[in-house]
Amino acid sequence: MTIDDSALGFGSGARAVWASDPGNSRGRLFPEEPSRTRSEFQRDRDRIIHTTAFRRLKHKTQVFVADEGDHFRTRLTHTIEVAQIARALARALKLDEDLAEGVALVHDFGHTPFGHTGEDALDALMEDDGGFDHNAQSLRIVTHLERRYANFDGLNLSWESLEGLVKHNGPLTDQAGHGLDGPVPQPILDYCGRQDLQIATYASLEAQVAAIADDIAYNTHDIDDGLRSGLLKLEMLDGVPFLQELLREVTERYPGLERSRMIHEIMRRQITLMVEDVIAVAQANLSSLKPSHADDIRSADRAFAEFSPEMKDADRTIKSFLYANLYRHPAVMRVREQAAGIVQDLFAAYVERPSLMGGHWTQGVADFNERQIRRRVADYLSGMTDNYAIKQHRALFDHTPELR
Incomplete structure (x- = not known):
């Protein structure tokens, strides 16, 4: 798919009609006076950054634990990369960049030590007590477990930020309330009893770009870390046609390039192609469905920010490659x-x-x-x-x- 350059929002500062408007936020569980210097979504982003949970991400595993090397991604560096991509997508689509960035920054708060290993272990240990889900745990952290403010537990984030955190990967239930991917975690249901996050609908487009930015980031940097660790070899990329083509392009353009630069040139092209693909698909969806309000995004029957069919196939192949060759590597x-x-x-x-x-x-x-x-x-x-x-x-x- 091709991008409509004339519709891009680079540097324009203009917010489209389908963007979330911080001036018309659905508010906070505990009402607060508006800030004189920041929008509601800017306040959310700033609160997220200043949490203990955010600081802890620097010592939480992405794939490799800290003892295995200083240059591998942690949850914090992963989160920063996701936020950068989310903000770039939001700017291109004329969305509220602060909301997109905030959702990206908070999306991994609930992860345990040792990455998905810790989550799997805790989920098994809590099987008879409702299980453990990192997304639900993120919600518990920002609505209950952070103890910073005099007037409330948690961060008292806006409705839009909480909605984006809970639903960034799509609706959790159908309209009848049945879970779309198994039972909805109890912490999410409990919170929705206090403030309805409308879990049967899609989230804002800002949350959607944060979600797909997560896919783009870890698809790319897990390959990068895998190659730098030596667990993956450049020649193994031949098993993934999308990456094989990038390797061929870089090799032909820069014959004899040192390995570390070769890896970076491949990864930057991967990010660019995936980002441009999402922008083109989102533009086509916006043009087709013509939303006139952020709620039109929520009530749609599909996501607006997604990969094209060709890129979805590449995404699936990359994930399968990583699962077989990195995540399940004996080491x-x-x-x-x-x-x-x-x-x-x-x-x-x-x-x-x-x-x-x-x-x-x-x-x-x-x-x-x-x-x-x-x-x-x-x-x-x-x-x-x-x-x-x-x-x-x-x-x-x-x-x-x-x-x-």
Whole structure:
């Protein structure tokens, strides 16, 4: 698909009619006076950046744990890359850039130590207590667990930011309330009982570009990190036609180019092609459906920000390639098994002796039932960084794996 250059919003500052308008936000759970210097979505973004949860992302695993090298992505650097792509997409489509950036910055708050390994371990441990879902945990963090403000728990974000956090990957239920991808996590249902996030509809276009920016970012940087780690080889890219073509293009244009520059040239082309594809598809959808308000995006029967059929095929192939050759690589799986053991050990220890958590985490636990204790432990444990989880394990157990 081709981009309509005349419709791009680069540097124009103009907000389209289908964009979310911070001046007409649906508000906050706890009403606040408007800021004299910032829009509602700017305030949300700033609050997100200043959280403890945001700072913790720098020591949480993306694919490789910190001990394996200083130059691999962490959850924080991944989040920054997602935010950069989301903001670029939002600007091109004349959306509210601050809302798109805010949703991108908050989207991984609920991730556990050790990446998806920690989430899988916690989900299994919490199976009889509603499970564990990182997206629902992100919502718990920004609506309950962050303790910063005098007047409320959480961040008291605007409705649009919370909607974007919960629904950035699409509706959670059909119109009858049936979950589209299994049961809706209970924390999301609980919050919607206080403030309806309309989980049967799509989110704003700002949230949609944040979601697809996440796909673009990790598809690209996981290949980058895999190649730099040595677990992936350049010649292996021949198994992915989209990447094979980029490798051929760079090789022909820059014969003899050193490997590190070769990798970067491939990755930057991958990001560019994917971003331009999303812009072209979104423009075509906007032109076809002609939304006149942000709510027209929400009530549509499909996403506006998505890949073309050809790029969807490339995206699926890249994900399959990464799953088979990187995420399931024996070296990665060995570390995953060790990391899962750390999470399991800590969970059991804290459930048996909640006082080990210390601080405000122990408040009220004497009156908790078993289910409440387990949820409190999951909240505490999921907030840990990789480093802190390892440190706590060493304090409680005689043998802690080196995770390498």
